Amino acid sequence: MKALLIYPSIPDTFFSFKHTLKFIYKRAAQIPLGLLTVASMLPRDWTLCLVDMNVEKLTDEVIKWANIVFIGAMAIQESTVRDVALRCKLLGKPVVGGGPLFSSISTEFPEIDHLVLNEAEATLPLFLKDLAADEPKRVYLSNQKPDISKTPLPRWDLIKMDAYATMCIQYSRGCPFDCEFCDIVKLNGRKPRVKSNDQMIREIEALYGLGWRDRVFIVDDNFIGKKAKAKSFLEDLIFWQKTHQYPFTLFTQASVNLAQDKELITLMTSAGFDMVFLGLETPSEESLLESRKYQNLSIDLIEAVKTIQHNGMEVWGGFMIGFDSDPPDIFERQIKLIQNSGVVKATISLLNAIPGTRLYKRLKEEGRILDNITGDNCDGSLNFIPKMDVQTIRDGYRAVLNYIYSPKNYYERIMEFLKDYKPVRRRRLNKGEIRVFLNTILYLGILDKGKNKLYYWKLLIMVLIFHRDKFSEAVSHAIFGYHFRRLFINQRNSIENGTTKAFKKKVNKQMEQIKVVE
Numbered sequence: 001m002k003a004l005l006i007y008p009s010i011p012d013t014f015f016s017f018k019h020t021l022k023f024i025y026k027r028a029a030q031i032p033l034g035l036l037t038v039a040s041m042l043p044r045d046w047t048l049c050l051v052d053m054n055v056e057k058l059t060d061e062v063i064k065w066a067n068i069v070f071i072g073a074m075a076i077q078e079s080t081v082r083d084v085a086l087r088c089k090l091l092g093k094p095v096v097g098g099g100p101l102f103s104s105i106s107t108e109f110p111e112i113d114h115l116v117l118n119e120a121e122a123t124l125p126l127f128l129k130d131l132a133a134d135e136p137k138r139v140y141l142s143n144q145k146p147d148i149s150k151t152p153l154p155r156w157d158l159i160k161m162d163a164y165a166t167m168c169i170q171y172s173r174g175c176p177f178d179c180e181f182c183d184i185v186k187l188n189g190r191k192p193r194v195k196s197n198d199q200m201i202r203e204i205e206a207l208y209g210l211g212w213r214d215r216v217f218i219v220d221d222n223f224i225g226k227k228a229k230a231k232s233f234l235e236d237l238i239f240w241q242k243t244h245q246y247p248f249t250l251f252t253q254a255s256v257n258l259a260q261d262k263e264l265i266t267l268m269t270s271a272g273f274d275m276v277f278l279g280l281e282t283p284s285e286e287s288l289l290e291s292r293k294y295q296n297l298s299i300d301l302i303e304a305v306k307t308i309q310h311n312g313m314e315v316w317g318g319f320m321i322g323f324d325s326d327p328p329d330i331f332e333r334q335i336k337l338i339q340n341s342g343v344v345k346a347t348i349s350l351l352n353a354i355p356g357t358r359l360y361k362r363l364k365e366e367g368r369i370l371d372n373i374t375g376d377n378c379d380g381s382l383n384f385i386p387k388m389d390v391q392t393i394r395d396g397y398r399a400v401l402n403y404i405y406s407p408k409n410y411y412e413r414i415m416e417f418l419k420d421y422k423p424v425r426r427r428r429l430n431k432g433e434i435r436v437f438l439n440t441i442l443y444l445g446i447l448d449k450g451k452n453k454l455y456y457w458k459l460l461i462m463v464l465i466f467h468r469d470k471f472s473e474a475v476s477h478a479i480f481g482y483h484f485r486r487l488f489i490n491q492r493n494s495i496e497n498g499t500t501k502a503f504k505k506k507v508n509k510q511m512e513q514i515k516v517v518e
């Protein structure tokens with residue numbers, strides 16, 4: 001059998017980081033780990049080819065070469081998925097779909113022949129068995145939460161490593177918390193499942209053996225879901241990193257209670273972590289209560305961020321607007337929280353109800369669900385009728401984005417971050433990073449618009465005077481700032497001037513739906 005695995009392209013969004021890529025000579029930010037994991041579970045005698053459309057073109061030749069096509073995707077890739085699947089069907093190939101898009105969105109996919117849903121460890125063997133017997137069914141479903149310590153090593157050898165900024169590995173699945181809006185509980189369950197320490201070290205060794213020496217994202221839903229296990233793994237990881245002279249810089253996702261465990265923070269930084277994504281969500285206690293995000297209630301969010309940054313890890317924060325309990329001044333309060341905590345990378349989104357979540361169920365019962373999610377949590381779309389006036393939410397959301405990503409406030413936030421951040425390992429710019437730095441001089445210091453250039457030069461001067469040891473962090477943030485500016489300024493224009501017709505159409509359609517229901 002010749003199997004083609006396709007990862008469809010991701011549009012230009014907050015998380016695509018497309019505008020950062022030209023600085024660092026990469027074609028995509030991250031790898032499609034789900035598909036690499038699926039690849040590792042296919043029969044050994046199959047010949048595999050993987051095409052990530054974010055780094056290379058999908059040609060008709062490669063489709064014709066295959067006997068079967070596997071597509072994996074998130075909701076955001078839906079339209080490309082349909083195009084690609086149709087293309088494969090027209091060339092006479094059976095198409096199999098799997099991954100979060102298909103597992104959590106209850107839409108019809110007539111272009112796909114076989115839907116192998118949920119975790120592949122549970123459903124793929126059933127499909128392969130039926131395929132071998134020439135009787136493959138249309139849908140394979142399972143509520144099982146498989147033991148991932150039995151998951152084979154992902155096939156990183158199938159990708160063109162040099163094209164990516166970051167490699168991904170997974171240590172655990174699931175999260176013990178039960179936030180109303182989160183679909184992880186449904187996708188991966190509340191009981192965190194972890195891989196064994198040996199298995200993880202084998203995965204790390206495999207990346208090292210393939211020549212990787214850069215950033216690694218541990219893609220867990222909540223890396224500290226099982227704290228004692230995480231600590232034990234970190235101890236082994238520290239030993240491995242030390243004996244290999246720290247080839248990897250790591251980052252991951254966790255819950256905010258990380259700030260209350262200094263031992264865990266220290267273990268993480270000693271193992272080479274320099275960043276962690278935290279769902280900070282909202283400064284409104286009523287909204288946290290409403291969404292049952294209790295772990296954020298018992299803690300001062302600004303203090304939590306500062307503690308983690310002071311102890312050696314940058315905090316990347318997720319924030320949300322649109323809860324029923326949001327007070328009228330939520331926009332100003334979100335700005336204050338983001339600016340004062342020094343969270344430079346702030347993913348702020350409008351709340352959306354993902355099918356399968358408790359939020360979706362509640363809003364459905366209340367007759368407030370309008371549409372499917374677009375899959376892009378930062379495009380200003382809403383798929384339900386909010387309590388606050390919808391135009392006020394949209395205007396307020398846009399105002400928050402404008403504020404936090406305007407160059408003046410963004411660069412101010414970098415300085416706030418640098419003031420608190422105490423890196424554990426001093427980093428000198430290597431040869432590659434010097435080229436990246438020179439690119440920032442070109443794109444941000446020379447070619448960028450009027451005042452933006454001034455802010456960039458001011459940042460460099462301030463950093464050289466006050467934070468020389470954090471120079472590479474400042475440069476990296478300047479690059480991300482460029483991405484956010486391009487993205488949100490483009491998006492703002494698209495709403496106000498209608499420069500991106502598709503986006504305007506989407507937002508207008510939702511506005512109409514909301515008006516009709518109201």
Ligand code: B12
Pocket residue numbers: 010011013014015016029030031032033034035037038070071072073074075076096097098099100101103104105116117118119120121124168170173182183184187188219220221375376377
């Ligand atoms: C890494 C990651 C990213 C990376 C993407 C990297 C890449 N190259 O695509 C980045 C950071 C860019 C990203 C962005 C976003 N992400 Co994201 N991301 C993840 C994360 C944390 C890990 C994904 C992963 O590698 N998992 C490990 C692998 C092994 O698991 P898996 O992908 O689920 O694959 C398993 C099964 O799904 C299945 N499977 C997967 N593919 C296939 C294919 C076939 C053919 C088959 C049979 C089976 C199958 O088998 C695998 C093994 O069991 C997940 C959360 C999670 N736990 O998965 C969210 C997740 C996928 N992201 C999600 C979302 C919503 C987003 C964002 C909108 C932002 C956000 N977080 O809110 C953006 C959208 C993209 C964009 N550009 O705007 C949602 C997807 C929801 C949905 N239904 O689509 C998830 C599930 C998180 C969540 N809380 O809901 N993300």
